[in-house]
Amino acid sequence: NAGVTQTPKFRxxxxxxxxxxxxxQDMNHEYMYWYRQDPGMGLRLIHYSVGxxxxxxxxxxxxxxxxxxxxxxxxxxxxxxAPSQTSVYFCASSASSSYNxxxxxxxxxxxxxx
Amino acid sequence: xxxxxxxxxxxxxxxxxxVAFNCTYSNSASxxxxxxxxxxxxxxxxxxSVYSSGNEDGRFTAQLNRASQYISLLIRDSKLSDSATxxxxxxxxxxxxGNEKLTFGTGTRLTIIP
Numbered sequence: 001n002a003g004v005t006q007t008p009k010f011r012x013x014x015x016x017x018x019x020x021x022x023x024x025q026d027m028n029h030e031y032m033y034w035y036r037q038d039p040g041m042g043l044r045l046i047h048y049s050v051g052x053x054x055x056x057x058x059x060x061x062x063x064x065x066x067x068x069x070x071x072x073x074x075x076x077x078x079x080x081x082a083p084s085q086t087s088v089y090f091c092a093s094s095a096s097s098s099y100n101x102x103x104x105x106x107x108x109x110x111x112x113x114x
Numbered sequence: 115x116x117x118x119x120x121x122x123x124x125x126x127x128x129x130x131x132x133v134a135f136n137c138t139y140s141n142s143a144s145x146x147x148x149x150x151x152x153x154x155x156x157x158x159x160x161x162x163s164v165y166s167s168g169n170e171d172g173r174f175t176a177q178l179n180r181a182s183q184y185i186s187l188l189i190r191d192s193k194l195s196d197s198a199t200x201x202x203x204x205x206x207x208x209x210x211x212g213n214e215k216l217t218f219g220t221g222t223r224l225t226i227i228p
Contacts, residue, residue: 040220042220045214048214099145
């Protein structure tokens, strides 16, 4: 039981390049989330999904797009990377949106944009 | 005022000691409260939820003070393995639903010294 798996673990991009981060969960969770974590700031929600085929904007969605074509996968895309997108990205999932349905996080992706 | 505020620390505490830290939140309508633990360069993991009456899980005690709008975490008989960053997480929503409404604090770094 792998839980939540993120790929890649590390990536260095040049400004303007694009990339896709993949998140996969094997817990049959309905809800999936993408967060970014920056020094001196709490985790901030980028986008989230309440089920297959749905996506919604979080707190900091600009510069990112997402897709949830399959229930188990949630993709985060950067179309034209900027240095401000240097961060650690965490994917998470939860069975429901209830307070007693905790978030399960992936191991994170460390992205550097030069 | 930040929505969720924590003392960043670091707290350097000798093994076996008791340590406590607080987290304040700005929205009096908040309903759900949690402590997550994040080890260095790892993903956050749920430590415990915080209930209105306070709750205990082994050496860990969490308390909620709605009047003063803070939650606390007490760790007794601290172990070396308790060294981590502790994230305060609050659902800034007038409901017990809405994981997408979770607001993360910046974390309090704890180091247990042998």
